[in-house]
Amino acid sequence: MKKYGYIYTDLAAELRDIVIEEEVSTFLEGIESEEYEVHGIKVHWVKVTNSAGEELIGKPIGNYITIESPDLREGDIDAHENAIKVMVEILGKIHNLDKDSTALIIGLGNQHVSPDALGPKVVSKLLITRHIKETLPDALCDNTRSVAALSPGVMGITGIETLETVKGLVERVKPDLLIAVDALASRSVGRINATIQIADTGISPGAGLGNKRKSLNEESLGVKVISIGVPTVVDAATLASDTIERIIDEMVAASDIGTPFYTMLQALSAEEKYAMIKDILQPYSENMFVTPKNVDAVIDRLSNVIANSLNISLHPGLGREDINRYIY
Amino acid sequence: MKKYGYIYTDLAAELRDIVIEEEVSTFLEGIESEEYEVHGIKVHWVKVTNSAGEELIGKPIGNYITIESPDLREGDIDAHENAIKVMVEILGKIHNLDKDSTALIIGLGNQHVSPDALGPKVVSKLLITRHIKETLPDALCDNTRSVAALSPGVMGITGIETLETVKGLVERVKPDLLIAVDALASRSVGRINATIQIADTGISPGAGLGNKRKSLNEESLGVKVISIGVPTVVDAATLASDTIERIIDEMVAASDIGTPFYTMLQALSAEEKYAMIKDILQPYSENMFVTPKNVDAVIDRLSNVIANSLNISLHPGLGREDINRYIY
Amino acid sequence: MKKYGYIYTDLAAELRDIVIEEEVSTFLEGIESEEYEVHGIKVHWVKVTNSAGEELIGKPIGNYITIESPDLREGDIDAHENAIKVMVEILGKIHNLDKDSTALIIGLGNQHVSPDALGPKVVSKLLITRHIKETLPDALCDNTRSVAALSPGVMGITGIETLETVKGLVERVKPDLLIAVDALASRSVGRINATIQIADTGISPGAGLGNKRKSLNEESLGVKVISIGVPTVVDAATLASDTIERIIDEMVAASDIGTPFYTMLQALSAEEKYAMIKDILQPYSENMFVTPKNVDAVIDRLSNVIANSLNISLHPGLGREDINRYIY
């Protein structure tokens, strides 16, 4: 994140919207964007095509796809089945696996912290086959790929950079594709647990929750890295900052006047405003996040959706029922 | 809560501060207030002495004691031991038990929702003796009182008003004192998990988390009710609302000007401001709360503090070591 | 349990088999028994018809139905769906509800002890409607009955007899039917988590796990009580005792000789053998039980089966999909 590096979000779609607003232009050099709806799910596909786009949006060249539906955070089994279909289609378009490929899934995040446990929960629901492929290959039907997985924990608990652990594993497992799953931060309360972002450019573990670590990507690992993330929290200062922004907008629109006070507020950059609010909320806002009360149940269901999508996409030889049985 | 009924807090000390500000006076008719520090813990004792005080602060006649220390939310074993000492002293002043009395502890809240699980967690750490008193009284040392406990769940999960369940139990157990433990809401991020409120006037289950149920108190149950609560969340709209308030104050103080825009904002009552922000955050702010990420660990430790205080206060015949052994 | 009171099982079908063996007769006065298979599930319906049967088998007059399939303990979604169908049929035959009836479900057992958590887990997955019926009856479709539920905990943790808590609740909720769900003990490792017993004569909480409490039944509560139980453990001494029995049988069959040693073993009654083994395993066998390693996952799935059966049986106006959505 360069020009707008202070913005506390992991979602390319959010970044693009903010940049459009700041740049006062819908045309962004080096950024392609397409939106469509399928099975009742909104898909937003942002492609960063060159270094101008990279510079602008602070994300490397590649694909950033968000799928979005407020039903995702509810116990709506149909919405979840639809999300699985959409994700399987998208994963099919961006992964490069043939039938003898090996995939390694990394579940990032801290399983003991509810909104950060998405990655480890997904890993616990995957259909793992690598050890069977190596010892009893005939026990598996055709088109079942070799899949391995690990939840490496977070640095505060292991003392080890996630990149180090994953590098050691990649050297041994020699996967053709690495898929990293993580909880993200968003700017928008409306996006919490209602959006899944898939990207093919790697990931920085813990970026969303404020402890950015060394990136997992093709450059650092020598293997293509697909990331799957769900925004599960908004940091408290961001929430306050954005609300103020919107209030001022609404009030000014309503009163139709420009005042010195308003002008003063407007003159502050978003970055200055965020810093000011963070300061006011101190010393207690540190590590304060906004989540729904039933975060455990929601993350359980979202991890089902993601694990199912991966199981179907990685093992095309298995029917939906076999996967069902496994996940159940 | 009457005059300031829109204020979303369960803490009498917070209410008093707000009312002082709104009334522009530190003298409040029918409200006595004393602050002191002991063992490094701040104690704030608010006494509502008559119906004028009741009217003003929206809480019935009685004692409301908050103990406060930011160390409470950290893993600071000394601060927790000190909090236990302070609580045992306070409980001794407001409970009415002699050695043959029976106490019934009710753990309010939903154990499956992290910030709401305080009550059930406390219950799971109590030294329960009623069944032993009835069958093997000699197995217990002197000055061990008869203690029973129940976590009745929340209405959404049981279909039963908590008051109904507790009433049925009170009729059978016939306790001399009922103690209800619950998670509360606060206005202040700084108070989250850093404050314990003890009151001797009963409690409305779920008040803090927005689903106020019928009160448990001497009138409804025929037995004195002491409540012990910890603010574990701030609702997201309250956080945004309060932050805006403080920002305007700081900016106006800094700029030393009154502007039409500022005047307009000022003209809004706190109630109108809260409604406006709630509206802006809609539809997703419903059920969105601010908590620390490690809420599970913090609530575990706070439930140790409260359970220990109750065990020592209710069983004065047991040494600290015996209690330690039990809780461990 | 009278004549064969030392036998450590809650399953009427097991008791009947043992009694047949001890009595050396398949005709038991006052006991009717029918076995059939439906949807791949074995159903065994034992009816105690008079006091002679009561005396013999140590269970009151009434129906005792076991459904059995080793697939129940596996993640076999089809077997579970079939079990649900069978249970809905059986429940329909023995419950007495019309459309305005109220049912109260009691989840017995200790939720903090894995093999004993079945009851509380079922309660957490029920479609609870009583509070909606009372406040927003039109929000519910026709043929949705009024359902309430509680997990009252175990006496060691509450200090209160389960019967006391339930009595107080029954007086207030005034249900037309009480359904109690509990984990049971079995004699047979093969039955663990592979059998569900439904009875219409009430239940003694904790009987299976060795701490028999006062019975919940029509006599004690004034309302019909259906019990649903799953054997989740075998006590370690029972396992050893039964294995020895079988070994002796096999070896004698193989060797075709009667020896003084064998004769001596044979001369011991089952009761004496159990006491002897318990003695040998002392002092550490107390509270030692045999369970599968993945007991948490198995109990999760079985609680889905039971909760689904109850949801469908109690709310016939809801389709399978609506229930699905709820349980998910």
Place this chain on the structure above:
Amino acid sequence: MKKYGYIYTDLAAELRDIVIEEEVSTFLEGIESEEYEVHGIKVHWVKVTNSAGEELIGKPIGNYITIESPDLREGDIDAHENAIKVMVEILGKIHNLDKDSTALIIGLGNQHVSPDALGPKVVSKLLITRHIKETLPDALCDNTRSVAALSPGVMGITGIETLETVKGLVERVKPDLLIAVDALASRSVGRINATIQIADTGISPGAGLGNKRKSLNEESLGVKVISIGVPTVVDAATLASDTIERIIDEMVAASDIGTPFYTMLQALSAEEKYAMIKDILQPYSENMFVTPKNVDAVIDRLSNVIANSLNISLHPGLGREDINRYIY
């Protein structure tokens, strides 16, 4: 395990006792053994000194120390403090760390299976410093060593041999000592959760629970490996087999007769007996284990003991209080 390879135990002290009995001799070539008591804890130090000992007992040359107290499985805080003192002494005698050394702790086992979760639980309670040593070394007091940790999961869930994961990590972290913590199997119900074994010869992950994996030891990893294990289960067939053995012994002693049946039983080797019983218990005994009902609470407390011992032993610059604060 060679000569007595069928014996299902991880404890060298148990193996030695069995071998002594089978060999009818207390002198075992290549095995030294010392027993003493300190702080009320029984210590049994077995040293395998040469290849004859290796052959006999099926364990490599090195030290095998068991500490034993039935109080370990109870909530006896004094017994646990004593166990910590004893373990710190033993660890000091067998580890080779100077003040700039790095230790890597590996928590073996499956955290989702209660009796197998010991290793991951210990890891979650360690004082991890490696990342601080590298970035903020002055934040740590003297004599705080560099400590890192990982719970690599089990092969059924990751598809990766534990040895592979650990090897990759060792290459990067370059520790001077690796300490592996695991749940073990025992032959004796009396030893469950009452014994801790420390060895300096490495470990085979999952050996105790029947899925033996490639060993972690100096040969495979190039670094000294200390293992710390607690027997948390007895497999059901072993329990039955051992009970029968003891029953026959008691009955024969009592009756003072040798009979053909007894002679026949005696003629079976322990291996044949185990196989026969396993056969009789089939098909359901697979994965059936004996544990106490409160296994979660017991493993919690034992993981506190082990984590505390490691924290004190690895960070001698920290006082007991600092560690206490951390673990709490």
